[in-house]
Amino acid sequence: MTSIAVTEAWAEAPMRAFVDDARVQLAVLLHTSGQVLAQHGFGKRMDVMSACALAAAIHASASELGRMLDGKPFSGLHYAGRRKQIFLGVAETRRGPFLLLTVFDENASLGLVQLYFGEFRARLSTAAPEPAKDTTPLNEHFEGELNRNLSALFGRS
């Protein structure tokens, strides 16, 4: 069974379906601020932290570039390397936008990833509960929460 580590339970089913269907190697669901909600395939907490920080930065840059060029933020990004490819997409929910960063190889394709990302967005939107009262992404307890989340993801204290 595909292993999905989550910090918020509602994100697990959509993530599991996406990873199973699209056959991606790595996937991480994060808030636009870089806070992680769920991940598959990462072995080290530092890798997840770096990936989330970079994905949030890429999203912020791409959104701004999209606004400048097209009047609205770009909503998806794809980069093809020699053997591995990355896809970064935005999923809107009642809790605000979330980012899905995924890495795939020749067992998947951009078309398949985009296809199943469309289904993922719909599932995530349905699964997302009403926003919590305090939805400030970077509150005063951010660092402590981040460490707790990473411990939950990797099963370490």
Added chain:
Amino acid sequence: MRASPFAELLAALIRQRGVTGALVVSEADGIVVDANVSIGLKAEVLAALSASLYRRARLAAAAAGYGEATFLQLEAAQGRICAVGRSDLVLVAVTEPGANVGLVRMEMLKGLQGGALG
């Protein structure tokens, strides 16, 4: 605006009776390169899944020692999906159950041998 290099090939296929869609798809990416499909046919979904199917069939044929896959035909209750490929491009035809597969196959292989896919 210039027509795509595949427009003629796709038009010849879609003219066949019972053919509801014809697409040229990138095998590696599963992305539509050019398509001529009936209303209601989801070209992007079809492209992603049929490219993946063709790719795996091609790899399976090679793994079995049967050489290059020449023609892939998937029969379903409501119709057929046919595919041929070359140079990372896959030509896909979607047909109704009553379509003459022989003619469709001939037209697809003609396009392949004529160098329409590169």
